[in-house]
Amino acid sequence: MRLERSFFERHTPSVARDLLGCTLVRKSGRRVISGRIVEVEAYRGSDDPASHSYRGKTARNSLMFGEAGHVYMFFIYGNHWCLNFTAEPEGRKPGAVLVRALEPVEGIGEMAKNRGTSDTVSLTNGPGKLTQALGIDGSFYGEDLVTSERLFVLSAESPVRRAVSSRIGVSQGHEQKWRYFVKGNRFVSKGHPSRVKDVSE
């Protein structure tokens, strides 16, 4: 079942945690590429120095202040697109969940073509990699996951073992343990080893 609006209209870390095990589906014509979400991070509001919305509303982050369940894309380090889902009830705090890793399900051949590699593990084990594998770019900025024909999320079919840590790649906001991943899954990104130490259940 496709996730509906109410799923996203909650506390951002809860949305992030519950996205683990859900399936991200990318459709273009007859082609379907999909993967299970195995790693995410929450970014939230004026109390989170690592969030793009920390310093208030700007042209780039305005979507994080709007209706939940939309796609927030940003381009980083001159190379990569990162995929985020907006969260929180509208009018409350700005919030978004970064999708960091997928376990490939459908369209693996297509992913390999998009990524230019045949190494299955490295197809989708990072935020910049999975967008490339699924053919998701800046044109998806603002896409509504609740109604879109080309990008949406299906609810989890079976429970997953979750683990938590501080977030990867951020220079501030280490105290918050807002990275969630599926324990033991080989498609979880390696991240920065020094920042993955404080893993807890």
Added chain:
DNA sequence: CACCCGATTATCT
């Protein structure tokens, strides 16, 4: 495995 670095550009100060 640990560390280092260059690529490359939108966005904000």
Added chain:
DNA sequence: GATAATCGGGTGT
């Protein structure tokens, strides 16, 4: 003008 929620390739241990 500086910075960045990354990646891949390199070197050295």
